[in-house]
Amino acid sequence: MLRIDGLSAGYGRLEVLHAVSFTVERDLPTVMLGANGAGKTTLCRVISGLIPARAGGIVLDGADITRLSPAERVRAGIALVPEGRQVFPDMTVRENLRLGAYVHGEPGRTGFDAVFAMFPILAQRQNQRAGLLSGGEQQMLALARALMSRPRLLLLDEPSQGLAPKAVALIAETVNRIAATGVGVLLVEQNLILAQAIARHAVVLETGTCVADGPAGDLLAGGAVADSYLGKT
Numbered sequence: 001m002l003r004i005d006g007l008s009a010g011y012g013r014l015e016v017l018h019a020v021s022f023t024v025e026r027d028l029p030t031v032m033l034g035a036n037g038a039g040k041t042t043l044c045r046v047i048s049g050l051i052p053a054r055a056g057g058i059v060l061d062g063a064d065i066t067r068l069s070p071a072e073r074v075r076a077g078i079a080l081v082p083e084g085r086q087v088f089p090d091m092t093v094r095e096n097l098r099l100g101a102y103v104h105g106e107p108g109r110t111g112f113d114a115v116f117a118m119f120p121i122l123a124q125r126q127n128q129r130a131g132l133l134s135g136g137e138q139q140m141l142a143l144a145r146a147l148m149s150r151p152r153l154l155l156l157d158e159p160s161q162g163l164a165p166k167a168v169a170l171i172a173e174t175v176n177r178i179a180a181t182g183v184g185v186l187l188v189e190q191n192l193i194l195a196q197a198i199a200r201h202a203v204v205l206e207t208g209t210c211v212a213d214g215p216a217g218d219l220l221a222g223g224a225v226a227d228s229y230l231g232k233t
C-alpha cells in the first residue's frame with residue numbers, strides 16, 4: 001500500500017536518508033529498525049510531509065503523494081504518531097482527540113465513540129487535562145488522536161520510548177487490534193520486543209541506508225540485527 005522509492009532527504013547541507021526504498025503492505029505490519037541517528041524520525045517526517053523529499057517518491061495506494069502538504073497527506077490517509085507523543089498537556093483528552101480529526105472538519109459523535117470503544121480509559125478521562133495522564137496513557141491518546149483522522153496507514157515513531165514493559169505490551173496489543181481492522185502499520189523502533197510483537201515485515205536502516213529487508217521472523221529472530229544495528233553488543 002505504501003511504496004518508498006529511492007527517497008533522499010536531510011537538513012541543510014546534511015543528507016540523512018540516501019535513496020531509501022521499501023514497501024509496506026496492508027496485511028504485513030512493518031517495522032523499521034535502526035540505531036540512534038540512523039534517520040528513522042527523518043523518514044517519518046518525509047513520509048508525513050513535514051520535510052521535503054530531495055529525490056525519490058512516496059506512493060500510497062497507487063497515488064503519488066510526494067509533493068502533497070502534510071494536511072493533504074492526512075486527508076489521503078497517512079496519520080503520524082510522533083516521537084515523544086506530542087499531546088497538548090493543557091487541553092483535555094477530548095480536545096486532543098478533536099484535533100486529530102481536523103482535516104475532516106468537526107468530528108461527529110461516532111468518531112469519538114469508535115476510539116472510545118478501543119480506548120475505554122480515554123472515555124473515562126475525556127474531560128481531564130491530557131497532562132495528568134501517565135506516559136502509557138498519553139501514548140494511547142496519541143494513537144487514538146491519529147485514529148480520529150480515519151487513516152489507511154499509521155506511522156508510529158518510537159511509541160515505546162520511555163515506557164515501562166507493561167505499557168509497551170499494551171501498545172503492542174492495541175496496534176495489533178488496529179492492524180486487524182485493515183489499517184496499514186509502519187512502526188519505527190529500537191525496541192525489539194515491540195517490533196517482534198507487531199511486525200511481520202522488517203526493514204533495517206543504517207546511517208540513512210536500507211541494509212536489510214525481509215520477513216520479520218527471519219530478521220528479528222537471530223539477534224544479529226540487535227547486535228549489529230542497534231548497538232546492543
Ligand code: ATP
Nearest residue numbers: 011014016034035036037038039040041042043083
Ligand atoms: P533517534 O532514535 O535518536 O530519534 P533517528 O534514527 O530517528 O534517531 P533522526 O532523528 O532522523 O534519527 O536523525 C538523523 C540525523 O539527522 C542525525 O544525524 C541528526 O543529528 C540529524 N537531524 C535530525 N533532525 C535534525 C534537524 N532538525 N536539523 C539538523 N539535523 C537534524
